[in-house]
Amino acid sequence: MRIDRVHRPGAIKVLIAEVPALLAAVVRQSVDEQPDMMVVAQVGSPEQLRKALHDESVDVVVTSSPREALRSHFQTLLFGPTPLPIVSLSLDGSCIDVYGRWTARGVGISGLTRLIREAVASTQPRIGG
Numbered sequence: 001m002r003i004d005r006v007h008r009p010g011a012i013k014v015l016i017a018e019v020p021a022l023l024a025a026v027v028r029q030s031v032d033e034q035p036d037m038m039v040v041a042q043v044g045s046p047e048q049l050r051k052a053l054h055d056e057s058v059d060v061v062v063t064s065s066p067r068e069a070l071r072s073h074f075q076t077l078l079f080g081p082t083p084l085p086i087v088s089l090s091l092d093g094s095c096i097d098v099y100g101r102w103t104a105r106g107v108g109i110s111g112l113t114r115l116i117r118e119a120v121a122s123t124q125p126r127i128g129g
Contacts, residue, residue: 012120015058016042017049017074023093027062027112034113046073053077053084059120062112064089070099085119087112 014031016024016039024042031037041052050073052058063074065088070078077084078099085100089112096111098119 011036011038012116013038013040013057013059014116015040015049015052015056015061017052017061017063018044018046018071019062019064019089020091023064023089023091026093027089030112031116037113037116049073058084059123060085060087060116062087062089062116064091066091074099083123085123087116087119 012034014037016027019027019042028039028042031039040056040058043049043052049061061074061077061084063070063086065071070086070088074086074088077086083100085098088097088099089095096115098115100119100122
């Protein structure tokens with residue numbers, strides 16, 4: 001498990017979970033290039049995911065899946081006391097699914113940071129309405 005300890009105030013906190021190394025490196029680079037985002041942890045198992053969620057403040061989880069359905073430990077995050085949006089990448093990085101209070105689909109790694117922002121924004125309380 002890799003934990004990044006440099007936290008930028010107000011940044012969207014991204015946890016990378018169970019993503020193959022090469023794809024995780026692309027995700028990390030894409031997030032690191034954004035001034036309003038940061039990777040707080042990168043984990044490789046459900047146990048490490050639970051520990052990181054306990055130890056770190058997280059706004060969104062980015063994972064990968066060989067099929068369209070989310071694995072059960074990620075589905076649990078959607079319906080917990082504080083639901084977390086999940087961004088799921090296809091293993092080749094060509095398709096992105098977002099699960100949360102709404103669902104969205106994107107294509108290509110270039111749309112990743114936009115979808116992360118939208119996923120986190122959808123969890124924020126609305127002011128005045």
